[in-house]
Amino acid sequence: MDISTINTLIQFIKILIGFFICILIPGYLLSFVFFPKGKIRDISYRLGIGFGIGLVFLIFIGSILILSFGFLYPWMLAIILFLSSIIIFIKLRFINKEKIFGLQGLWKSTKLLFNLLFLGTIGIYTGSYITTQSIQSKPENFFSEFYLLDSNGALPSTFSNEGSNIQSLVIGVTSHEQSLTNFSLIIRTDDSILRTIRSFTIRPGEKWEDHITFSIEELPTIFLSQRLIFELYKDSNFYRTIFIPVNKLNSNPAMLSETH
């Protein structure tokens, strides 16, 4: 069983305990307050009525607390329900002498419950083992984020020049892969490759970023094309593409004369 499965099961067990303490136990005890033992003999009926009472009373108490204090936290419910359950139990058991649980019956049913829980646990472990052994992790569970940012760290909409100022870009990769992964990058226009960035390796959860500034030789090619395209390769295989339109706001005569 891996750590994620164990975490899921721990969360599940915590909720199960909360469910018993907040709804089932107070509800069952409250059912004796509303309907003393002689009135309801059918145990399924008693449990059903008890769970119903537990649910409606929980909502009722919760809403009263919200209306009174303006907020509600689980511990507020816990204190009220825990204390009222104890008071009701003491009153029923020791003052009214009501036989809520027969001790022998309780022991036997607890034993049965534990046997079944043991079986269920074996089932969970078996299911988990079979699944882990037979099903490979699917690639869809793992991915990497590939992005471009402008110099302000915001999502850019175009690559542009304003007079002689050429916009700089940040290119980044965040890995959510299963293991250490090797990436490489190609930057190109619609027609030609501008440059290839050396490969880099990042761990799961790690981020790689690089500031991209283009040389004076690359700019005419960029500004004559429509898009600047960034291709990401994972372990030498094409992985994904992002792109940005090129927007020539002002022509820079000096720059253009150098190439033409």
Place this chain on the structure above:
Amino acid sequence: MFYERFTQQGNSHNYYLQKLSLCGYILSIGILLGSASSLHRSYQDSWVLENLLPQILLVILFFSIYVVNENRLLYIVISVCLFIFSVRALPGFKYINPYGSAIDQSVHWANIQEMSNFGIPEHGNVYSDEPGIYILLIALNLLGNVTTSSLLRFGPAFFLSLSPFFIYIIGKSISKSNDQLRFIVISCVFIIDPYFLVLQGSTFGTFLFTILVALISNRNKKYQSSCNTSWTILLIIGLYSLTITHAITSFITGVVLLVIWGFHTFYNKVFNISQNERHKGVYLTANLGILSLVITLSWWIYKANLIINIVVEKSAQLLVNFLNPIRPPIPPNFFSLNSGEQMVILSLYHLDFILVILLSVIGFLILLGSSSNRASKLRKLFIPLTMQIIFISILFFQLVFKIGQIEYSRFISYILIFSPIFIGETLSVFEAFLKHHHLTNKIRKFILSASFMSLIIVAFIQAFPYQPIVPKRAIINDSESQPIVYLHTVLSNNQISMLQFVKNHLPPDVKIGADIVTFNSAIGFWGIEQTQIIHLQRALPTEPIQNGKWNIFLYHRPGAAGPLFEQLEYRNLAVNPFLSLPTNWSVPYDNGGSFVISR
């Protein structure tokens, strides 16, 4: 006390089969949940039962064998509860994010998140003023450190799995026969409402409505007459709890209870029914109906102004658009399919409902046809039967006049609540029929188990629809065909990563839009307030998104990142942004499933 009760009702001749099938049942549930939790998927796969089909078949097999061989009612009720729990919680075990990416689930996520942090749901949404659901769910975080995601994944399944107990109470008020009660409880496995696996507002509304009907059904029973005050207090608290959990349901409850009373009065006058033969419990419904309406309207006026505005708005829409429906019951694309494909879609959406209605009608006809105790049985059935008839009539009326403002599926859920009572009648007659034909005990039980198994499998075609058989159509600029509709809505890590990234890198003063699923995910992940601060807008399902309305648009490809709710004709950009986008648009972020476009 529990153990004594079990053994008193026990039957020794099938002792070993009973014990073995119980062990097999518990073991198979463990295997199913263990397998599901080991998958921990963070993306949308083909369907919920991918890699879990043999395990769930095993559970159905052992369940069918066990309930046929078990005579102790408490054991049957608990085993049905367990079955419902394991089925409903399955997506919670399998997927690491909460199942469902419609607006309701996202709003619930945001509200529970806010309630866990600040003790109060977010303001400005319909559910802010109906905190009942959140009170129930945060109570489960008693031990602390339970994440919002876990509360949403497992919480509803815990509550909803208790419904067999309430159906048992309703059944008990109608039938004293243990055999019939057994089948009524077993029939609870067929209650598969249209929002079976996801948390909707009406999920808990319907659930509390079941409790309320259980209380009403038992209020006037003779042997409980000395506890009438207790029942009355419980009913009042129950009505209040329903109002603050789902006020629309409590409003509908009030109206339906008054209609029942009106119907009963009219029936008595027309047929001159004597005082002795009248149904005593019906007079209670009039009081409760009025009380329910008073509590609901008081809550709306005092606390829930937003809801009352919506109710008024919808009512006005209903009157203005009576002949021009906003939400037709059948999407127009359905008619473009051939008859075989229409059958597939119909089965995936409504096969269980059709099965339930069919079995219920058979049960009702059997009841009408039975010579013994017919009048007495119908009198006992009066409240659930009348409710069933009213809800079916409303649904029929809605379908004929195409009124979608008050939702079609809500009434399907209400109808399903009472169906076990009638299905129980059908199944018990089926068992009596087998007994009558002098079949051996083994053969009779084998036939019953096989029948249960087949019925559950048929019902599960709707509960876990198989996405790959959904008909596909080609869309513009795309060689691959697309399913005409997506049936599963898993919130994926691709969406969450994109939303996290955009939150940190959003340029100032831009108009930002999102496709429907991404918008809903943003509400859950960012919270309602944050979504409003950045003015995130949702594109319509029929809206081409590169039309210049937004500077930045959050989008995703159909597949691992989740389903697309957009109509087929408007999905080409999602499928291939590089080819479909005009040249002045960019894709500055892509994680394989979700991406951002900007201009």
